[in-house]
Amino acid sequence: MDTDALPRPGTTGGPSAPATASAPRATAAILALACAAQFMVVLDVSIVNVALPSIRAELHLSSAGQQWIVNAYTLGFAGLLLLGGRLADLVGTKRAFLTGLAAFTVASFAGGLAPGGALLVAARAVQGVGGAVLAPATLTLIMTTFTEPAARTRAMGAWSAVMAAGGAAGAVVGGVLTQYAGWRWVLFVNVPLGAVLLAAALVYVPAATGGGGGLRRLDLPGAATVTAGLTALVYGIIAGETHGWDAPAVWGPVAAAVVLLGAFLAVEARVAHPLVPLAVLRRRTLATANLVVIAIGAAMFSMWFLLSLYLQQVLGYTALQAGLCFLPGALSIIAASRLATRYVGRVGARPLLVGGMTVSAVGFAWLSQVSADGSYATDVAVPFVLATFGTGLAAMPTTMTATSGAAREEAGLASGLVNTSRQVGGALGLAVLGTVASRTTAARLAGHAHDVPAALAAGYGRGLLLAAVCAACAALGGLALPRRTTKP
Structure with missing residues (x-):
């Protein structure tokens, strides 16, 4: 990694007091804050999955309404991540961190109180917006605080482990809370955690100045076109699950996204302070790493969703049982991330990424053999651990590669790009793989209407x-x- 090109404490978007950043207690607190906040954001992608049957029953939601509880969060998150990442550069990491965390916490409280589906979906969307500001700020905090290569590798390893384990942990936490406290607590749980993190951030995160001029340098036309374009793209992808890929509700937003994103590129080529300098997008390593992140996001987000439904709707597990079934995956990701942190400096990022995702591909292919008369022990446990271990091995090297070589004023942008890629990949995966699963199930039921478990298992297996x-x-x-891409 080209550490000279990365931000130092006291530069754009980072801590302004080098002495504070160098104190072991302060840096440990900043790492803990960044990891805890990122964990909370990622947790909410999956924590509601095991609660969906309970939410649907209490709020009398349709199948499409049930899916929108997940999709609303993804839509708000993915649509605003690039803007959220750039805000950290322009107004300072601390302001972005506190703003995103406050919005996320308040929206979680409102969602837990929601009396109906519409308000719950709206609260989830605001959660996503808060997460879009918060998530890039967590990675920017690490990039700007840890400047020594070995320390940065360890910090990135911890952050990546927390990020990767959040999906599995969300299922476990969601299952326990749904079973014993009710589904509303999958949202309320963020409130005390958010309050603690807000208080700690006020104390431990140094004030940062952001780029010269702050919001006055914000590329408003670029921000508007890319945010609208990404939102339209994710909305169109999500709509494909409900309406079919040839429906106007799908191709209309996708066509609008193409136009808006084209306008965004035209704007970026002309403005003095672009939201995303086009030179950044032409970097082969960054572009390739973000494409890899999209593919990983599509696989992992879909797995949490499909496996959660398989365990509950086919095998008949309770929310608690389904949640506990994901615990080995969380432990597998953490173990693999520790291995990646130890060896990335010796072997480089590419072998860990390629090897890890090859192992994951084998695990996913094995999982696709789930059946109506199977069990967790025979159909899920071993391939699930393989899939999560491989992803844990690849997560930190991929993020490190995607953010390597970022200039001082681009730390938030690099963070926003990698998070945007992950969320767009997740939205694409959920929509496409969820649609394939639903249509496979419908086709099986057309010929065997009495065998619902087998039809569901066939659909989940295809996804x-x-x-x-x-x-x-x-x-x-x-x-x-x-x-x-790293130095030993």
């Missing part, structure tokens, strides 16, 4: 097989990356 294809594409994409 998981496509997740294996996504993981294999990530492994192949990793081969295009440089052999080494």
Whole structure:
């Protein structure tokens, strides 16, 4: 990694007091804050999955309404991530961190109180917006605080482990809370955690100045076109699950997204202070790494969703049982992330990425064999651990590669790009793989209407097989990356 090109404490978007950043207690607190906040953001992608049957029953939601509880969060998150990342550069990391965290916490409280589906979906969307500001700020905090290569590798390893484990942990926490406290607590749980993090951030995160001129330098036309374009794209992808891919509700937003994103590129080529300098997008390593992140996001987000439904709707597990079934995956990700942190400096990012996603592809392909008369022990446990271990091995090297070489004023942008790629990949995966699963199930029911469990299992299996294809594409994409992007 080109550490000279990365931000130092006291530069744009980072801590302004080098002495504070160098104190072991302060840096440990900043790392803990960044990891805890990122964990909370990622947790909410999956924590509601095991609660969906309970939410649907209490609020009398349709199948599409149930899916929108997940999709609203993804839509708000993915649509604003690039803008959120740039805000950290322009107004300072501390302001962005506190603003995003406050919005996320308040929206969680409102969602837990929601009396109906519409208000719950709206609260989830605001959660996503808060997460879009908060998530890039967590990575920017690490990039600007830890400037020594070995320290940065360890910090990135911890952040990546927390990020990767958040999906599995969300299912576990969601299952426990749904079973014993009710589904509303999958949202209320963020309130005390958010309050603690806000208080700690006020004390430990140094004030930062952001770029010269702050918001006056914000590329408003670029921000408007890319935010609207990404939102339209994610909305169109999500709509495909409900309306079919040839419906106007799908191709209309997708066509609008193409126009808006084209306008965004035209704006970026002309303005003095672009939101995303086009030179950044032309960097082969960054572009390839973000494409890999998209494929990983599509596979992993879909797996949490499909496996959660398989365990509850086919095997008949309770929310608690389904949640506990994801615990080995969380432990597997953490163990793999620790291995990646230890060896990335010796072997480089590419071998870990390619090897990890190859293992994941094998695990997903094995998972695709789930059946109506199977069990967790025979159909899920071993391939699930393989899939999560491989992803944990690849997560930190991928993020490190995607953010390597970022200039001082681009730390938030690099963070926003990698998070945007992950969320767009997740939205794409959920929509496409969820649609394939639903249509496979419908086709099976057309001929065997009495055998619902078998039809559901066939649909989930087909979706998981496509997740294996996504993981294999990530492994192949990793081969295009440089052999080494880090210094030992």
